[in-house]
Amino acid sequence: MAKRKQSPWQGDLFVADALVYTASKDALVGELLQHMKDALPPGVPMAVTEVVSVVRDPHGALVGRVRVFDGQLHTVRVRGNPHSVREYSWPDLKVPFGWDEEARSWRRYPKDADQPKPDVAPSPGERLVAAGLVDETWLRLGGDLRDPDAPEKPRSLATPLFAKVLGSGEVRLFLNFPSASGLAFVQRVEAISGLKAAWDTEEIDSPFRYRGHHAEDLTTDAGWESLAATLEHTTSDYVAMYAARAAIEGRLAIANARSLMDAAGVPEPESPGREAAIARLQVQASGQVMPVVEDAWAVIHAAEDGLIKPGGWANGYQIPATLTEAGRVRFGLAPKRQLKALQNSSASRVRPNAR
Numbered sequence: 165m166a167k168r169k170q171s172p173w174q175g176d177l178f179v180a181d182a183l184v185y186t187a188s189k190d191a192l193v194g195e196l197l198q199h200m201k202d203a204l205p206p207g208v209p210m211a212v213t214e215v216v217s218v219v220r221d222p223h224g225a226l227v228g229r230v231r232v233f234d235g236q237l238h239t240v241r242v243r244g245n246p247h248s249v250r251e252y253s254w255p256d257l258k259v260p261f262g263w264d265e266e267a268r269s270w271r272r273y274p275k276d277a278d279q280p281k282p283d284v285a286p287s288p289g290e291r292l293v294a295a296g297l298v299d300e301t302w303l304r305l306g307g308d309l310r311d312p313d314a315p316e317k318p319r320s321l322a323t324p325l326f327a328k329v330l331g332s333g334e335v336r337l338f339l340n341f342p343s344a345s346g347l348a349f350v351q352r353v354e355a356i357s358g359l360k361a362a363w364d365t366e367e368i369d370s371p372f373r374y375r376g377h378h379a380e381d382l383t384t385d386a387g388w389e390s391l392a393a394t395l396e397h398t399t400s401d402y403v404a405m406y407a408a409r410a411a412i413e414g415r416l417a418i419a420n421a422r423s424l425m426d427a428a429g430v431p432e433p434e435s436p437g438r439e440a441a442i443a444r445l446q447v448q449a450s451g452q453v454m455p456v457v458e459d460a461w462a463v464i465h466a467a468e469d470g471l472i473k474p475g476g477w478a479n480g481y482q483i484p485a486t487l488t489e490a491g492r493v494r495f496g497l498a499p500k501r502q503l504k505a506l507q508n509s510s511a512s513r514v515r516p517n518a519r
Contacts, residue, residue: 192218196228199242203252208263211270212240232261233270288357289335292327295356304329308340311349318381318390320374320397325350325361337361340374343396376402383410388420392427403428407460411467412453412485414476418467425460432461442466447495453485466491 196218200210214231221227226242243251261272292298297309308323316322324344328336337353342363344350350361365371379402382391391403407424410416416424425432433441441462446454453472457463466472471491476483489499 192220192226193228196226196240196242199226199252200240205263211261211263234261234272287335288359289327289329291356291358292335292353297353297356298327303327303335309349309353311347314349318378318387318397320344320378320381321347321394324374325353327357328367335359336367338367339363340368341378341397344374372399372402375399376406379403379406383407383424384415385417385420388416388424392424395428400428400430401458404430404460405458408457408463409455411460411463412455412457412472412474413482414474414485418464418474421460422464425464430461438465442469442471442494445472445495447487447491447497449497451487451492451497451500453487455485 193215196215197210197212200212204210211232212230213233216229216231216237218226218228223243228240228242229237230240231237238254239256241251241253241255243253259272261270263269264271286294289300289303292309293300293303298307306326306328308326310323311321314322320341323340324347325337325339328338330336335357337357337359339345339350339361345361345363354360375398378394378398379391382388382394383403383406388407391398395403403424407416407421411418411421438461441459442465444457444459445462445466446456448454455475463472463474467474469490470488471494473486473488475485487495487497492499
């Protein structure tokens with residue numbers, strides 16, 4: 165005769181296999197039900213209404229035959245140590261079932277697509293991808309985030325921050341330069357991702373790279389006023405260096421270079437420092453001035469004193485900066501007309517090859 169067991173978890177559970185129902189079987193039933201109860205969220209009743217049989221297989225797993233809420237029989241398998249996390253599976257389950265929170269009942273889900281999806285908030289990285297700010301591959305590579313509304317240059321404002329996936333899978337945001345935190349695009353990325361972008365010199369390859377880009381990209385006749393208005397994104401040393409190179413190459417007029425240096429607060433040297441700075445300009449015997457100087461005041465003073473002629477562009481080719489006649493004298497080079505005469509004289513003394 166079948167025996168009823170009073171369960172503290174689910175009311176009356178009917179144990180159908182009464183002929184083999186013993187104290188040891190009772191312990192196995194209790195262990196099985198305890199695990200099934202522990203696997204459920206609070207307030208959700210068990211789907212099992214009847215335990216038909218339960219055994220422990222040679223591998224130590226509990227294997228039970230149970231009847232569920234809609235009368236169907238299923239095999240349930242529980243693996244693992246009772247005192248640790250255990251694996252819970254239904255080997256012969258063809259049509260899955262689940263708890264319908266809205267109906268407050270168990271139900272079958274014929275199609276996986278019909279099953280309710282857990283309400284899991286998207287990760288910061290997923291939010292960035294969904295917003296179109298980065299793709300998954302670029303995110304994993306730790307690439308810069310591009311402001312779609314900003315021009316390509318200056319590069320500092322076009323890509324003011326980057327996202328990085330740490331070894332733990334956590335996504336972090338880092339600034340490419342400290343003052344980028346005040347940019348509207350950075351604040352938009354922070355709002356979308358829920359993260360705060362940090363300035364961390366340990367996480368960026370070259371902490372000064374983008375501050376240098378900002379000065380380099382804007383030291384032109386068209387951009388110097390924008391640079392003067394956004395000096396917080398660079399340093400005065402970068403302004404002096406890139407203004408010097410741009411002025412020598414003819415991309416920045418001497419008058420504009422002077423205005424930019426004044427705006428950046430770079431002090432103008434007096435004599436004899438002025439002459440010493442000019443003397444450090446690198447010139448070749450041909451009179452070409454090399455664009456490797458880091459002091460824009462030296463270039464400005466040399467040009468204003470008539471010692472150099474800045475370069476420029478013609479027919480798509482760059483024309484290098486050169487010394488004027490006064491500049492050749494200042495740097496101890498022969499006057500250009502004398503150099504030309506020496507070259508002609510040397511050419512006339514060259515003997516033709518003997519036949």
